Amino acid sequence: MDSIKVGILMGSDSDITKMNKAAEILDHFGVRYFMTVASAHRTPERVIEIARRAEAEGWKILITGAGMAAHLAGFVAAHTVIPVVGVPMDSSSLGGIDALLSTVQMPGGIPVACMGLGSSGAKNAGLFAVEMLASFDSDLRQKLKDYRVEQKKSIEEKAAVIENQR
Ligand code: RP5
DSSP states (O other): OOOOOOOEHHHHHHHHHHHHHHHHHHHHTOEEEEEEEEEETTSSHHHHHHHHHHHHHHHOOOEEEEEEEEOOOHHHHHHOOOOOOEEEEEOOOOTTTTHHHHHHOOOOSSHHHHHHHHHHHHHHHHHHHHHHHHTHHHHHHHHHHHHHHHHHHHHHHHHHHHHHOO
């Protein structure tokens, strides 16, 4: 079996539906991952343990999803040099703007790559992780190109259906 390449952490089990979009992409591309709940403020030691495990096992990318005063991405990034991709969750009464700013505005020195909000952001985090892995894997690069072709075909088919209805 392949080794784990990507870790997916989320601040709460309430983030699971959205963060599953990242997992679905990794499943599609056959990238092995570890997915769990770990909160920067409720279980900080657990987050540190996972960051240490990721380093020890040679995971390549960490995807984090968190909402509200979202410090999970930055907290994980503080404990590893593995690239961290943060997905702000649109789970608050502020619609996610709080999590977006918390995730994207890392002070210089500890980077976090911030995706868009919610499900689309999680899907893109999965794709971004695959793209990073594909930089060193030509089979994966070809699969990404095939995925784009399929996407294009799907839009063209939908466009044809709409045009034929008018
Ligand atoms: C964050 O606060 C989580 O990532 C979640 O998006 C939000 C709400 O968490 P719960 O109150 O649903 O556990 O920590």
